[in-house]
Amino acid sequence: MKKNKPITLNDIPVSKRPKFATSISCMDGRIQAPILHFLKEKFKVNYVDIITEPGPIKYLDGNINHAVVETIKKRVKISIVTHRSKVIAVSGHFDCAGNPVNKKKQLKQIEGSVRLVKTWGYKVKIIKLWVDENWQVRVLT
Ligand SMILES: [Zn+2]
Numbered sequence: 001m002k003k004n005k006p007i008t009l010n011d012i013p014v015s016k017r018p019k020f021a022t023s024i025s026c027m028d029g030r031i032q033a034p035i036l037h038f039l040k041e042k043f044k045v046n047y048v049d050i051i052t053e054p055g056p057i058k059y060l061d062g063n064i065n066h067a068v069v070e071t072i073k074k075r076v077k078i079s080i081v082t083h084r085s086k087v088i089a090v091s092g093h094f095d096c097a098g099n100p101v102n103k104k105k106q107l108k109q110i111e112g113s114v115r116l117v118k119t120w121g122y123k124v125k126i127i128k129l130w131v132d133e134n135w136q137v138r139v140l141t
Helices: 032-043 066-082 103-119
Strands: 020-026 047-053 087-093 125-131 137-140
Touching: 020 032, 020 066, 032 047, 032 087, 032 125, 032 137, 047 066, 066 087, 087 103, 103 125
Parallel strands: 020 047, 020 087, 087 125
Antiparallel strands: 125 137
């Protein structure tokens, strides 16, 4: 083996690997840092795999665009299986250009999105988040 070879996750025993969380969120640049910070604090993870689309919940709710849903699903799989993420956060946010519907509708879409993500069968925690007009992350119950 070459000296100074960069270390990959596979070089690290499973118990000592960094911890990951998974975020399915909008591509909106205003929400990434708040979600990242929230998930790192709340779940004591080192990294967050961020899966973005413009308003992904509008696709996941009711599985309305197969191609988009499949690409999200593929990325979730990498995060869960390879990075061993233990939590998936599904979020919506204030002033979403990719999904310009009101908060009430978005909250329904988040519910529907979580229902779909659950059918993917991963034994991980799935949480619902709302990023409000002050870019604060709220946990939805
Ligand atoms: Zn958005």
